[in-house]
Amino acid sequence: xxxxxxxxxxxxxxxxxxxxxxxxxxxxxxxxxxxxxxxxxxxxxxxxxxxxxxxxxxxxxxxxxxxxxxxxxxxxxxxxxxxxxxxxxxxxxxxxxxxxxxxxxxxxxxxxxxxxxxxxxxxxxxxxxxxxxxxxxxxxxxxxxxxxxxxxxxxxxxxxxxxxxxxxxxxxxxxxxxxxxxxxxxxxxxxx
Numbered sequence: 001x002x003x004x005x006x007x008x009x010x011x012x013x014x015x016x017x018x019x020x021x022x023x024x025x026x027x028x029x030x031x032x033x034x035x036x037x038x039x040x041x042x043x044x045x046x047x048x049x050x051x052x053x054x055x056x057x058x059x060x061x062x063x064x065x066x067x068x069x070x071x072x073x074x075x076x077x078x079x080x081x082x083x084x085x086x087x088x089x090x091x092x093x094x095x096x097x098x099x100x101x102x103x104x105x106x107x108x109x110x111x112x113x114x115x116x117x118x119x120x121x122x123x124x125x126x127x128x129x130x131x132x133x134x135x136x137x138x139x140x141x142x143x144x145x146x147x148x149x150x151x152x153x154x155x156x157x158x159x160x161x162x163x164x165x166x167x168x169x170x171x172x173x174x175x176x177x178x179x180x181x182x183x184x185x186x187x188x189x190x191x192x
Contacts, residue, residue, distance in 0.1 A: 046083035093121035129170035
């Protein structure tokens with residue numbers, strides 16, 4: 001028997017999040033585990049899980065991440081859930097025959113490592129970016145089947161892991177979401 005959230009390539013995870021996750025992130029005792037997370041691996045797995053949905057729209061999901069990217073201090077399962085939500089949204093709002101690109105950067109000055117999911121959809125205005133992470137916010141897209149919880153829960157997961165989720169390019173064409181997490185250091189392993 002597989003664990004809940006142990007998704008495999010070809011599974012249809014919905015948006016990767018559900019009402020049980022809402023209860024979890026709103027509980028006073030909510031915390032995430034800390035482990036070294038290979039963000040390139042997490043991005044590749046999330047892209048693979050959503051590969052069927054992307055192919056149905058002739059969308060190519062490209063992961064362009066350097067192998068020397070430092071690991072993040074996070075919980076792999078939660079990172080995977082956030083990425084499934086971001087990539088799933090990118091697929092939903094991208095036109096057919098387009099690309100979704102997942103890149104990364106290491107903000108050494110901030111001791112953060114980031115993944116950026118960029119699509120070729122309509123983008124998010126600065127006004128929408130100010131509220132896109134609010135609970136039940138759907139940005140006026142009432143008939144797309146979403147609940148307005150995915151980005152809210154994803155943002156809460158990022159915060160619980162000591163990071164943040166943000167719109168990387170408000171007002172530009174195509175949406176780009178940046179998940180930033182603390183860098184895993186050798187001393188983190190000793191503190192465990």
